[in-house]
Structures are given as C-alpha cells and as structure tokens.
Amino acid sequence: MVDAVHVALAGNPNAGKTTLFNYLTGARQHVGNYPGVTVEKKEGGYLYEGQKIRIVDLPGTYSLTAYSVEELVARDYLVNEQPDVVVNIVDASNLERNLYLSCQFLELGVPLVIALNMIDVAEKRGIRIDTEKLSLLTGVPVVPIIARTGKGVEKLLETVQAVSRADARPQTLIRYGVDIDEALRELVPVIEKHELLIETYPASWTALKILENDEQVVAKIMLKNMDIGQRLIDRSEVLARHLQDTLEAYPETVIADHRYGFVRSILRQGEVTRVTEQDRLYASEQIDKVVTNRVVGPLLMAAVLLGLYSFTFSWSGFLVDWLGMFFDLLGGLTETILPDGPVKSMIVSGVIDGVGGVLGFVPIIMFMFFGIAVLEDSGYLARVAFMMDKIFHFFGLHGSSVMPFIISGGIAGGCAVPGVLAARTLRSPKERMATLLTVPFMNCGAKLPVLTLIIAAFFPNHQARYMFLATLIAWLVALMAAKFLRMTLLRGESTPFVMELPPYRVPTGKGLLIHTWERTWQYVKKAGTVILGISILLWAMMTYPGLPSEKVAEFEAMRQQVAASGSTDGTTALLRIDQLEAGVGLRHSIAGRMGMALEPISRFAGFDWRTNIALVGGFAAKEVIVSTLGTAYSLGAVDSENTTSLKDRLAGDRHWNPIAALAFLAFIMFYSPCFVTVVAIAKEAGSWKWAFFSMGFNTIFAFGMAVGIFQLGTLLGLG
Template identity: 55%
Template sequence: MRQIAIALAGNPNSGKTTMFNALTGARQRVGNYPGITVEKKEGVLEIEDGKSVRVIDLPGTYSLTAYSQEELVARNFIVDQRPNVVVDIINTGALERNLYLAVQFMELGVPVILALNMIDEVRKRNITIDSARLAKLMNVPVIETVARTGAGKKELLGKAVAVAEKQREWRPLALSYGPVLDPALEEMSALIEREALLTDRYPARWVALKYLEGDEEVQRLGRSASPAASKLEELAARVTGHCKTMLNTYPEAVITDHRYQYITSALNNGVVTREKANEGIQASDRLDRVLTHPYVGPPLMALILYTVYKITFGLGKTPLTWVQDGFDALGQFAGAVIPEGLLKSLVVSGVIHGVGGIMVFVPLIMIMFFLLSFLEDSGYMARMAYMLDRVLRIFGLHGSSVMPYVVSGGIAGGCAVPGIMSTRTLRSPKEKLATILTSTLMACGAKLPVFILLVAAFFPDDSAMAMFLITMLGWIMALLVAKALRSTIIKGPATPFVMELPPYRIPTLRSMCIHTWEKTSQYLRKAGTIILAISILLWAAMTFPTLPGETLQGFEADKAAIEERIASHKAGSDSESGEIKALEEKATGIENEQAQAALRHSLAGRFGIALEPVSKLAGFDWRTNIALIGGFAAKEVVVATLGTAYSLGEVKSDEPEPLSEKLASDPAWSPLVAASLIVFVLLYSPCLVSVVTMARETSWKWAAFAMTFDTVMAFGLAVAVFQVGKTFL
C-alpha cells in the first residue's frame, strides 16, 4: 500500500478542521467535489517506508441520512471513494450526541477510529473518560486528542495507518431495533440481497434502514436500479403505518432511540465518571451569561466588531504604505526602462496600476482575516449565530442563516460564494432561497478594497467607524430585503433552530496563521488571475480606438510650439525666468488634455459617457461608470479600473500620487460622492462567480432576479444618498 486515504469526519464545531490543519499544515489543496460546489480539502503527508497519507476533510455532518447536501457529500465520498479508514473527530464534551454519527459509520461497516477531541476541556470539568473501556465496548480504536495543540495527533495518525493496513473489508454493525422493526429489517434485507439492490455500494441492512428512515436519495437510487424498490417502499410504508398506529411514532424516531440506547448503555458502563461535574463548566457559563445576554450581548458584539476594524486600520496603515510605495517604485522603474508606446501603457497603467491597486490592501486584509480567525476558533462566532437567531426570525429567516451571512461578509472580509453554499444546512427551501438572495448584500472581501480606498481618501480620521457602519448597513439591507421577500414572493412558515455551542478555547497561533494564509492566498490568486485578465481587457477598452490622426497632430503641434518657445527662452538671457516654468506647466497640461481626450474617445470612455446622464444622479462620472461596469465581473476590479483610468489620464509628475490622493484632489469627487459609491458597491449585482453559484443552488431565473433587483435597489439608494446629501450639505 503506497498511499493511505484517511477521511476526517465529525459534527460541526467538533474541531475536525483544526485536526486537519494540525495533520497537514500548509500541505493542503482546496477545491470542490465533482459536479457540486461543496468545498473539498485534501492534504498529503509522507510517513515512514516511503508511504504517503492522503487526508480528506469531509464536510461537517450530524448524520449519514441525506438531510442536507453536506451529509450527502460526506456519505457519497465514503461509499464511492472507499477511504481506508474514517477518523470520527468527536467533541468529547458532547460525547453522547457525537457518538450518534460514529454508530452510523459502524452500521455502514467502514473502518472507523474515534478521536476524543478537546479531552482537556472535559478534564477541566472534572469528568473522566475511560477511552480504553469505550474502545472495548464499541469495538473500535479510540484515541484522545487536543487538535488545538496537536496533542495525540501522532498517535492518531499511527493508529489510522495500522487500521488501514490491517482491515480491508467492511464489517457492518447490526443493532437491534426492537420487535417492531427487526422483523421488517430482516424481510427487507433478504429482498435487497436477493435482488442485489444497491449492494455494490451499501450493506443490505443499511439500505433497509435508509428506507425506513425515508432517505430520499437511497429511494431515488433504488427506483432507478430495480423494480423491487417499489416493494421496499411498500414494506417501509406498512411499517410506518404500524408504528404510527401502535406506538404513535415513526420508524425514524424508533431507530434514533435505539441508537442512543446503545450509546448510553456503553457510556454508563464505566466509561464516563463525573466528579463535581458542575464546577468545571462555570467558567464557560460565566462568559456566556455576559457575552450572550439578551441585552448586554448585542452591544458587546458590536463593540467587538468595531475593535476588529480599529485594530486592522491601526496596525495596517504602515505596511499598506510600504506596499504602495513598492508598487509606485515598480511603476517608475517600468516607465523608465520600457520605451514609449502601447507596451509601456499596458505594463504601467494596465498591470501595475490596475492589479497593484488591489494588492496594496493585502496587509489590511491579512490582519482582518487573522482577527476573524481568532473569533472563529475561540467559539465566539457560534455565539453570534445564537444571539442573532432571535433577530433573524423577525425578518422571516432561520437561525442557520447567520453563518451564510457571516461567511458572505457579515464580518467584513468574507466571500459570497461559500456563503451561498453554506445555505445547504437550511432545511426549508424558502428560507434557503431568501438567505441566498440576501447574503450577497454583505461587505464581502471583494468589496473591501473599494471601501478601504474611499474611506482612506475621504474619511481618514474615522476609518474604523466608517467600516463598521458599512458592515452594519449590509446587515440592515439584507434583513429588510429578506423581510420584503418573505412577505411577498417567498412566503412560507418558519422552521425551528437548533445549534450546539462549542466550548470557549484559546486559538493557537499556528491554526490562526493557516486560516489567514488560506484566505489571503485565495485573494492573491484571484488578483493574479481573474483580476489581472479583467484589468488587461479593461485597459484595452480604455485604450482603443486611439485618437484620430488629425486630433493627435493638433496636440503634437501645440506641444511642439511650446517646446520651441521654451528652447528660445533658454537660449536667451532670461533662462531662469518664471516664464519657462509657466510654459512647462502648460506643456504638461496639454499632455494631460491629450490623455483625457484619448480615454474619452476609447470604447470604455464612450460607454461611460453614455451612462453619465443617468449616473450623475448618484454623483458618478464617466470614469466611475467604467469601473462599476468592470465590477459586475469582480468587485475588486472597481479599484483596478479606477487605478488604470486615472493612470491613463493623469498629469505627468516625478512623484507618483496614490490613487486615494488622486480621488481626494479630483473636483468630481467629494465625501458625498464617496458615500453614494460605497452604498452602490455594497448593494449592486453580485460578482460573476457568485451569480453562477447562485444559479447552481437555485436557478438562473433567481440569479437574474438578484442581479436586476440588487442593481436597481442599489442605484435608487445611491441616488437618494447623493440628492438628499446635496440638499442638506
């Protein structure tokens, strides 16, 4: 066996991803599962004897019944890819609930190892876990771990390799489900084996259980595999009717009860010993009494978010200046070594000033991601979801809508694509649709460069407060739009919210750095690929067609006349007079007029000018229109396009001027225009990748609706901000 495949599974908030990071470190590859947009993480590490271990981080799931797409993805990967071993990462503080998933792995027959994670938290609560006894009673290996510190990871990896090399066949666990279900399971299993119904993928008894649980995916596969599936559905319906009549319950509830009885009997058989059990949980409870208090918790949450922005701008100002100076120096160097012409314009204006306008914000974004990873790893993010559930219900949303909002940019810096994908945890299709359509209104990481640019240019003394207010505006608009949608075109009942809060823990520096690098590297890859390509295309649109020959000749003639006068003055006695300086400034002015005329004559310039009669209602000039058009593809392009536009039309200077200073000194701009543009960028059409993801999760009809509705709403509000502000300011 040259490569061993280990799948990491577990409930959400069990520390599964932390363990994945501890095992693989930076040796990770992030992609999507084939045909769907659920994120797939893999890492490969070398071990002794030339062997390698492939570690797959499965989506967090509470069950193997296909209630959500994450659960379906995890199940399908295990049965189709057949990893050598599944490591079930268990939150030991909620051992009984977490073992429910482990029992389902055992019933499936896959070789499984239980990793009792966060064992240190349990010991602090004066609870003793006899892992050796648990291993004996459940007949599976059990390893104690603390993923946050890496404790137990070597033992876990060694045991996983040993199990993978020893056990080749799947050995399903057969639990008894009582006198009502057991006979039905026997009959259904015999039929499944006789007809070979899905037995190439699943054990026969497991398929029978899924029919009794009403698993839609298994039923669908059964119908396409054999006519005998109809007989199975009839048997399942008969058992369901019998359970409802005789026991006033359903087969799924009976199955759940017996699984928990199996778990409880094991835990009560000397596995768990509690001494002063309440004493150890007081610290966590004391924190929650304050941080999740109905009246104190929300203001504290707002203060924490404000502090994140305050620290980000405070620490990020100096490195941002360094990066900005570096790109300015690079632009000067390229301008000096590349001859005049289109190549110089492409490199300096299209690439360096375009992509460089995005890259200068990397220090700020890294700091923000680092702070957000601290909030996530500490367990506070889950508390945010818990607190906001009460608010979201008022607006027709579900408590589980919180995480899609947060991931999409509810705390500025997220991304709408994983935010949209995370709505799969929502059981109600209408709550899911409302969440998808409104999650893109948040201050995602792609919009951050625009906001940071405008805040730095027009609100430098209140940058943290400005970013905080932008984030709050995203929440307010998302909730108001959700309420409007749920009251009109997406009506439907609300569903209950259940969430398990993880314990508070101090994040490790290593884990925070890995999370920060993951997010930052995605940003850098996007800047180096998508943004670069779009910047070049927009440069071409802002360069061609070039000015007509007679217009160019006119500019050249004017410049030649001035240069002749300058030469004449220098040859005379007044070579040091102020007249020469005035002539040189006039020549620079003509160059600027030529650059402005060329930009206005280009394809992009003409389009921007054509939109100006409408866009000026919101304070946007033609150059801003060009940038906003590019923003339909990716919001970062707004900054890149402004950088290119002002570079192509700037006054020549020995000292390069940052884009923020160019905007602040431009008469067409003002704090009011900046506020109007911030509102528009925050709310208008999702980027192209988000639109495609939205269409996959819903339909192209709803994706088109989001693009149109968001843009119209954003422009209306931007016009209101500009016009009302112009009236009162």
C-alpha cells in the same frame, strides 16, 4: 514505499476535525469541491514512518441519514471511495451526542478508529473516560487526543496504520426493538437473494435505510429492481403504520431512539464515563451568560467588530503605505526605462496602477482575515449567529441564514459565492431564496479594497468607525430587503431554528496562520489572474481606438508652438498639453464613450464618466473597481513626474467630495453582485430569472440610495 493509506476524517461539526486535519497536513493540502456538489473538499498528505497517508477531511455531520447535502456527501464518499480507515473525531466533553454518528459508522461496517478529542476539556469539566472499556464495548480502537496541541496524534497514526493492515472489518448489529428487528429479518434475505446494492452496502444497512425511508437508497433499489423494490417499500409502510398505531412514532424516530440507547448503554456499562463534579457550570456556559445576554451581547458584539476594524487599520497602515510607495516607485522607474508607446502605457497604467492598486490592500485583507479567524476558531462567530436568530425571524428569515450572511462578509472580508452556496442547508424554499438574494449585500472581500480606498481618501481620521458603520448599514439594508421580499414575492411563515453552541477554545497559532494564509493567497491569486486580465482588457478599452489623426495633429501643433515661443515655463506647458491629450484620448476610447453615455444619468448620484467606467468593470468583479480607477486616473489627468497615490488623486479631483464619496460607497455596497455570484445564484435557484432579478433589483436600489445621499448632501451644503 508501499501504497498510501487512504484515511477519511469524519465527525460532528466543532468536534475538532479540521483542527486535526490542519495539524497533520499544514500547507500540504488542497481545497476543491466534491464532484457534482458545491460542498468544500479538503485533501492533504502526511508521512508517518515512511508510510504515506492520504487524508480527506469530510464535511461535518451529525448523522448519515442523508437529510442534508453534507450528510449525503460524507456517506457517499465512505461508500464509493472506501477509505482504508475512517477516523471518527469525537468531542470527549460531549460523548453521548458525538457517539451517535459513531454508532452509524458501526452499522455501516467501515474500518473505524475513534479519536477521542478535547480530552483536556472533558477533564476540566470533571469527566473521566475509560478509553480501554470504551474500545472493548464498541469493538474499535479508541485513542485519546488533543488535536489543538498534537497530544496523542502519534498514537493515533500508529493505530490507523495497524487498522489499515487488518483484514477483519466487523459490522455491529444493533437491536431496534421487536417490530423493527422483525422487519429487518424479513428484508435482509430478500436484499441478499436479489443482490440489491450488496456490492456497495451491507444488506442489513440497506434494509435499515429502507425502513428509514432514505430517498437515495430507495431510488437506487427501484432502479435496480422495481418489483422487488416495491415489495420492500410495502413492508416498510406496513411497519410505519404499525408504529404509528402503537407508539405514535415513525420508524426513523424509533431507530434513532435505539441508537441513543445503544450509546447510553455503552457509556454506563462498567462506568466508561464518570463525572467527578455534579451540576458543574462549565466555563463556556459562564461566558455565554454574558456574551449571549439580550442586552450585553449585542453591545459586546458591536465592540468586538469595532475592535476588529481598529486592529486592522492600526496595524496594517504602515504596510499599506510601504506597498503604495513601492508601486509608485515601480511606476516611476518603468516610466523612465521604457520608451513611449502602447507597451509602456499598458504596463504602467494597466498593470502597475491597476493591479498594483488592488495588491496594495493585501495587508488590510491579511489583518482582517486574521481577526476573523480568531473569532471563528474561538467559537465566537457561533454566538453571533445565535444572537441574530430572533432578529432574523422578525425579518422573515431563518436562523440558519445567519451563517450565509457572515460567510458572505457580515464581518467584512468574506465572499458571496460560498455564502450563496451555504444557503442550500435551508429547508424552506422561500427562506432559502430570500437568503440567496440578500447575502450579496454583505461587504465581501472584493468590496473591502474599494471601501478602504474611499474611506482612506475622504475620511482618513475615522477609518475604523466608517468601516464599522458600513457593516451595520449592510446588515440593516440586507434585512430590510429580505423583509420586503418576504412580504411580496416570497410570502410565507418562518420555520423554527435550533442551534448548538460549541465550547470556547483558544485558537492555535498554526490554525490561525493557515486560515489567514489560505484566504489572503486566494485574494492575491485572484489579483494576479482574473483582475490582471480584466485590468488589461479595460486598459485596452480605455486606450483604443485612439485619437483621430487630425486631433493628434492639433496637439502636435500646440507643442511646436510652445517650443517656438521659447517660454521659460515651456516644460510645464508641454506637460499640460500631454495631460489634456491623455484626457481627450480617454474620452474618445470605447470605455470613455460608455462612461460619458451614462453620465447624464449617473451625475444625479455624483458619478462622473471616469467613475462610470470603473463601476461597469465592477459588474465582472468588485476588485476591478480599484484597478480601473487607477488606470482611468493614470491615463486621464496625472502628472507622470508626480507619482501620487490613487487615494490622493481622488481626494484632489474636482468631481469628488465627501458626499460624492458616501454616495459612491453606498452604490458599491449594494449594486449588482459580481458575475461569479450571479452564476451561483442562478445555479442554486434553478433559474436565471432570479439571477437577473438580483442584478436588476440590487442595482436600481443602490442607485436610488446613492442619488438620495448625493442630492440631500448637496442640498444641505455638505459637499
């Protein structure tokens, strides 16, 4: 077999790039980060007619101007990795806007194939595209496809294979007006003579970037030859002043205008596109008249969220019960088979009760992720962001902060780490910092098992409603915290926000399954690695150093006394002694001492010492709270022959009641982010100061809220 063909998928956001990638690669894909940045990198493989194709899904971008990290990553990848073929996925229903990026690929001179996606949507809108004429005028192959169904993909792969074998890789030269063209004619020979970046970029493209004041390219030139670089910059500044005087515009604006002019001229030559119905109101626009309505939109959004939670808990309940029964039986079987000792204790209390408690929520996580994938793939989440924009401005945040909030768990089930990383697209440092510090308030996937456990234990008849209420409270608290930060530490004006609404689409079954599986597997993998390790560590802290010899002797004497008495209920008495010894042993352990040391303060919020152990473990990862509670209540006071679930143990414990549960929920939702999120905040903020501030500010606020709920509820007699 010949070497693999290296293919890069590039295109605007929402053009169907990831849909095509998932269609081709399926489960044969790897997700990581690009070196040096936290932008997600997806890579997969496909076998076409015996030819292996290596496919990389580049970040969605509107241009290659390197104003954002996504644009920079996409451009650097194309230049440094030099893929054999770049497949530019273009939304056929928004051809003019999408071809702007294609125009820049032509300028860069990459081996290009234009995949005209969603051709069916364009036809429904009355748009007819002559792909042969479009190919003739652009000078590159154009293949109509429907990535969602796979229509035309075979032809696309055939074209990719042909382009990969071609030697000619023409660069399209566009005219940008007399002034800029003249400047380019002066700059290009200088760049070629002094060999400035010509091994990486075409000289004309480098000259264009200098005129656009591209910081990255300018910095590379200055590093290569400072004197010549300064000459080029001086010429660029002369042009900029001239354009300001004559057109009141910057070079980059004029260049962008001529690119759009180039695109429009292509579309109008020979009637490349024809609209058969004028002034047609598209289906997406008709739907948006209702979905984004100022009154109906928010009500519909609330109904969608409530429906998501109802669907999740209604359909996952029996699977959760089955998994709970499985781990209960596994624990009972292990109790019977293994001899008493540390190994048995670690497996039963540390692994089965700990990790099993976390894995028991996999069905809920799976159904939640499936529902979110439907909202995401259909285009509805973009409408949620659009509707939240004005609200965010009121609280001092930028409209682009909506997506980091949603990614972090704004509809439950996300993760604060990618939410923190997503905030880097914000231009205003203060809005960015306010977003970084408040996205951890969202109900991420790590908090879901804890919320589900407590709600199921104390509010079993209203699980969907309480989950919905928890979501609303998380948003409200996060926005109020942002307002407080923007009025105190991060004062400044909010910047404007413009957002494109992608057309609605019917999600594909394959796409939904891939998204659901990816996210669920990440949860399971974390439970089997990180959570397992932390659970065993916490088990050890809850087991050792063990009782002193005199205490062990006291309990042994009690057992001998019961045995000597010949009482009919001796078995029950011995079980009670075992439970008492386990409880005293837990109190005497390292973790138990920590929990009891915190109890004089935590009792104001209704937390006993065993709960404190779990909360301390939650600083590492929130999922650990469930496993630690399982271990603590397994070691502390559980009848080994009565294998009740953790929620039943909590519901029956004298330290717990509905008000204590609500206080616990409030604390879980808002106290310190997990350790990985704290590291991400420190990295994105450029200082550990803000990371420690997030830990301290969130924990103090959460504890104050928990104390208020518990004390007020107790005062009103609601406990």
